[in-house]
Amino acid sequence: MSLLTLHAVSKTFGDFTALKDINFVLDEGEVVGLVGPNGAGKSTLLNVISGRLKPSYGEVRFDNVLINGLKPQRICRLGISRTFQSSRLFAGMSASDNILAARLFGKGCRPRITGQDRDAARRALAFVGMTHKADTPAGDLTLSEQRRLDLARALATRPRLLLLDEIAAGFSPVLVKQAVSLVKKVRARGVTILIIDHFLNLSVRVSDRLLALDHGEKVAAGPPAEVLRNPDVMRAYLGLRHEGPGHTSRGKHAG
C-alpha cells in the first residue's frame, strides 16, 4: 500500500530549479535511499515532504491526504518526522528533555509530564544506546551521539514515515555499521524510512530501493544494484557532463 506519493513535484528558488517534476511512490514498510551528488536536491525534497518548504508545483500525498502547504507541525502530527543534515538539536536541553519535548508535542499538546513520559524517554535513549547520556546537554554530545539523539527525537513523535538526512555522513566504518543496525531496528518497528545518503555508505545496505536525483531530476529508481549500475547515476557521481543519446536536459547549477 502506498504511504507517500509525490506527483510532479517541482521546486524553484527564483529562476533556479532545485526539483523538477519528481514522481515517486513510497510503500508502507519500505526503506528507500535517496541518493545523488551534492546539490542534487535531496534535502530540498525532504524539506518539501516535511513542510519546511512549499512545492512550487505538484502534489505530495501522505496516506492519501494532500499535505503540501501544511505547516511542519501539522505534518508531524499526521505522522511524518525527520532529522536534520546539520545539527538542530536543542543544544541547551539535556538529551532526555530533547526526546521528552518531541514525545509531548509530536501528537498534539499534553501539558502534564508524567512518570510514563520520563520512562519512555529513557527507553528511547536506550534504543539508540545513550542511556548514560540522559542528563548531558545535547550541545555537549559527540557528532555520532548527536545524530543518534536526532533520530531518537524524531522517533519520539511516533511517526509512520521517518525522513533521515545524511545520518551517517562522515562516519567511520564502525559507526556506519552501528547506523546500519540502528536503521534496521527502526524498520523492524514497522516505520517506513526515506534515507538521504550522498555517500552511499548506509542506504545500499539497508534500502529496498534507491531513488537517484541529479540536478533536481529523477535519474533512476529501483533496486540498489540496478540503480548503481545505471549509466546516468554513474555519470552524475563521477561528474561527467557529456551529452549522450537519451540524456535528459539539465538545469544550470547554482553556485
Next chain:
Amino acid sequence: MTAAERPVPYSTAPRERRTAARGGMLLTFVALAALPVVSGQNGYVLQVYTQTLLLASLALAWNVLGISGAVSLGHAAFFGTGAYVSALLSTIQDLSVWITIPLAGVFAAALGMLAGLICMRLRGAYFALATLAFVEIPRVITTNWDNVTQGSLGLVGLPGLPVLHWGDWRLDMAASSTAAYYFVFAYAVMVLCIVGIIQRSSFGLAFQALREEETAALSIGIPVSALRLLALSASAFFAGICGACYAHLVRYIEPGLVYGLYFSAIPMVLAICGGRFTILGPALAALVIYPLDQFVFHPLLPAGHEFLYGLALVLTVLFFPKGFWGYFGRTS
C-alpha cells in the same frame, strides 16, 4: 570528522551552590512575610517594599514572554492600559476594584494579542523594536481621548485598594499600608507560582525548545506561533494587573508615567539581571535592586539614581551572562 569524546560539563550549577540557593530562597520568603512586623510598620519602608514587590510581579509577568526567548521593550503598553482600564471602570462605571483589577488584565491581554498579531513574525531585535513602537498606540489613544481620560492631565483621586471582608472582620487595604503590602505580596507569589507551573509543565520544555531551535521545534510538532501568541497575551494579562494595582496604590496616574519608558525598561532590566530563563530570578533582582535604589542611591544621587539600573545590566551581561539566579542553577 570524528568528534572526540569530551568530558561532560553539566550546565546545572554544583550541588552546594544549588543548596545555598534553596536556603536563601526560604530565608527571603520568611523575611518578606515578617517585614511589616520587623520594620515596626514603618510607613516609608513598607511603601518601598510594596513598590518592590509590584516591580517584582511586573518583572515576573514580563518573563512569561521572556522564557520564549522574546525581549519586549514595550510592556508599559500593558501596564499603562491595565492602570487606565481599572481606573476608568472604577471611577466612571463605579465598579468594585475587585472586578476592575481582573478586567484590566483581560483588556491588557487583548492588547497583547493584538501586539502579537502585528509583531510575531519578527524575531530578536526586530521584535523588541516593534514592541517599543507599539507602546505609542495605547499612549496616543489615552492622551487624546480627553473627555474620558482627561488626556495628559491624568486621573487623580482614584479609589484605593479594596476592603477585605470576612464575616465581621474587615481590612481596609486603602488605609493600612501593611495590608496593601500583603496584597501585593500575595499577587507576586501568585504570579511566581504560575510561572513555576508553566516552566515545569511541557510548555516549559516547548518554550526552551522554540527559543533554542525553532525549525526543529516545528518539526517535532510544537505549535510555535500559537505558543508565542499565548505567552505574549498571558504576559500582558499579568502586567495589566500590575498596572491596575499601581493605579489603586498610588491613586494618581498620567499617560507620561504609566506608558513611560520606565515601566518598559524596568521589567526587562530586572528579568535579565535576575536570569531570563529562570523562574525566580526576575523577582529576586527586584528585591535587590529597587531597595538599593531607594535606600542608597536615591539619597546619594537624587538626580541620577537611575544609573544603577544601567550599571546592574552592564555588570550582569559581563559577569553573569545567564543572570544572577542562572548562576545558581538552571531553572529553579
